[in-house]
Amino acid sequence: MALVSGPRQVGKTTTCRSIGEAYLNWDNADDRRRLLRGPAALAEALHLDRLTARIPVAVLDELHKYSKWKTLIAPDHLKFGPAKRTAPIAIK
Numbered sequence: 001m002a003l004v005s006g007p008r009q010v011g012k013t014t015t016c017r018s019i020g021e022a023y024l025n026w027d028n029a030d031d032r033r034r035l036l037r038g039p040a041a042l043a044e045a046l047h048l049d050r051l052t053a054r055i056p057v058a059v060l061d062e063l064h065k066y067s068k069w070k071t072l073i074a075p076d077h078l079k080f081g082p083a084k085r086t087a088p089i090a091i092k
Contacts, residue, residue, distance in 0.1 A: 001073070013061055020059035022046040028061050034062070035072060042072070 004012050006078040017023055024045060034045045037073045042048075046058045 002016040013059075016059040016061070019057055022058045023057070023061065026065050028043040035063075035066065039072070 004016055006012055022045070024035060024042075026032055026035065031045075034041050047056055060073070063072075066072070
């Protein structure tokens with residue numbers, strides 16, 4: 001997991017999106033609803049519920065605006081599927 005921070009307008013989101021296959025933004029109402037549905041919905045949105053050759057990297061943008069963000073990304077909540085795969089996540 002990587003937490004990315006820095007001044008405004010320096011390319012944090014652009015950089016994170018360039019390495020991530022899945023992107024959810026707290027400021028987007030549809031993405032926020034997915035995040036609030038809990039870990040299983042997050043796994044589905046990030047395609048972690050499917051077995052693939054490579055584990056996708058997820059970017060969760062503006063997640064710090066959610067007061068309970070730490071509970072959403074707790075390590076036990078991010079293990080999915082038969083192999084209990086953990087998603088690499090970049091949080092901006």
